[in-house]
Amino acid sequence: MSAQSPYEKLGVSEGATFEEIQTARARLVEELSGDQRKIAEVEAAYDSVLMERLRLRQEGKIKVPDRIRFPEKLVQATPTETPAPASKSNQWLMSLIDQPSTQDIAFPGVAMVGLGALVYLYPTDQVLQVSMALATGTALYFLFRKERKLGRAVLLGVAGLLLGFAIGGVAYTLLQPSVPMLPPNEIFISLVTFLVLWVVSSFTK
Numbered sequence: 001m002s003a004q005s006p007y008e009k010l011g012v013s014e015g016a017t018f019e020e021i022q023t024a025r026a027r028l029v030e031e032l033s034g035d036q037r038k039i040a041e042v043e044a045a046y047d048s049v050l051m052e053r054l055r056l057r058q059e060g061k062i063k064v065p066d067r068i069r070f071p072e073k074l075v076q077a078t079p080t081e082t083p084a085p086a087s088k089s090n091q092w093l094m095s096l097i098d099q100p101s102t103q104d105i106a107f108p109g110v111a112m113v114g115l116g117a118l119v120y121l122y123p124t125d126q127v128l129q130v131s132m133a134l135a136t137g138t139a140l141y142f143l144f145r146k147e148r149k150l151g152r153a154v155l156l157g158v159a160g161l162l163l164g165f166a167i168g169g170v171a172y173t174l175l176q177p178s179v180p181m182l183p184p185n186e187i188f189i190s191l192v193t194f195l196v197l198w199v200v201s202s203f204t205k
Helices: 006-010 018-031 036-058 088-096 102-121 125-147 150-175 185-203
Strands: none
Touching: 006 018, 006 036, 018 036, 102 125, 102 185, 125 150, 125 185, 150 185
């Protein structure tokens, strides 16, 4: 009985594609895991097939596709459609959004949490007023530190303050009937405002 050819050892035909030969080799190596002698035979058969294919290609007996021989003749891919430019409103919005560092998030966050705890534990009018002023000042400081634009910082800070009041008032009205354990109106609105000011100071610029 004649010895097996390299193709027979790999379990592929002589007309197999390179991908089929690679797949057969990988499958056999996996199946023969642990049997180093047989794996060596598979690797030797694989190398032999590759060498034969290389020789046949050099002799011109295997046609090389034009896309390999003449890459300059490849048809250029049709360029994808250029996306429409973003609207001015989107550009304006993106100019406000920041990608803050951990410090830009943590520092104002710690300040707002501290002020929120102070208001919650000592809910007097004086504490509320002082805490709100400090929260607004903290937001202005961190906003100004990013772009060094005082007018922009003041505008965003005031907008955040008003937005916090509005969101807090609406949320309290909606939640109070179903959540009787809510803190008093002034404290709840203050806490929501601190949260909004933290978001504005951390994630806008």
